[in-house]
Amino acid sequence: MRICVYLGSSAGTRPIYRDAAEQFGTLLAKRGIGLVYGGGMVGLMGVIADAVCAAGGEVIGVIPEALRAREHDHQGISELHVVQTMHERKAMMANLADGFVTLPGGIGTFEEMFEAWCWSQLGYHAKPVGLLDVGGFYSGLRDFIDHVVEQGFLQPRHRAMLLVESDPEALLDRIAGFVPPETEHWLGDKDV
Template sequence: MKRVAVFCGSRKGRDPVYMKKAKQLGEVLAQHNIELVYGGAIVGCMGAVAEGVLKNGGKAIGVIPEKLKTIEIAHDALTELHVVETMHDRKAMMARLADAFIALPGGAGTLEEWFEVVTWAQIGYHEKPCALLNINDYYTPLLELFDHMIEQGFVDQLHKDLIIMDSDPHKLIHHMKEL
């Protein structure tokens, strides 16, 4: 696992623990010599994970659509910054560059990006680990929704089992490296 794509919010969230754990994930990635692939912004959890990587000697690769360069404020001190045309281009490049995927707390965009790579894993387009960093029990309701979808016959248990989840960045990376 040389590169991990991290999907997360361009906002900080209400609880400071989100920024703290995002930065800690970046630190852990750098400690394991795993490069970060992410949305390319300097703000919110995105900025925190990149700073955690960069301040610990790691490499951070940003992928940002031209339209979001000023909205999300592109990070100007990354190892690489790719400016692409559309969100589709962003997701395709991030998926191509990454060996695994992690979602931190975020909004609809974070969920959409993460669900796409999970869906691709379910239908066999890739065999890359897909994980959730469950900071502050943020993703616990999502796993409950998966249980409901399984109960209602729309999802198989084996698809839920593809999801790696932990609230500790060190443990999460350890679980992902075991695969």
């Protein structure tokens, strides 16, 4: 099993974010779960990759050619795929993974998480999508998503597709027990 993790190319301002990325990476390796991520060695991306490697786990990175200099592609991982575009990066990461987890990050991280969740809602894949709410980082977003449900723009069953936990063990347990919801129009997960 492999989990695609979306997280920041920055480390953020609080040590808790770095600690959470390191802890989550170690936990993935201990559970025998491979990491699929953006391929860089900067920020939280580098922290999680280093943690998985240090614990003896599999790490697969996918990085666009244009970001190699900025994100400093990680040379110490199991596999590094260099692609041409962000679209190729996201599609390859999704195809290599059996599920998705988001840790703290910026707009790129948000965009990736929302896309994976949207693809699930639309029936492009039946993989779990998780959000690790580290130190309340995503509490405002959680409130906003619930507001979107209240306002009738998101169905409760689609809201439930996003698995949210503040404890990494609990999140991975929920992912391990994930049963894909019934979709109105299953499109399959080939080449998302």
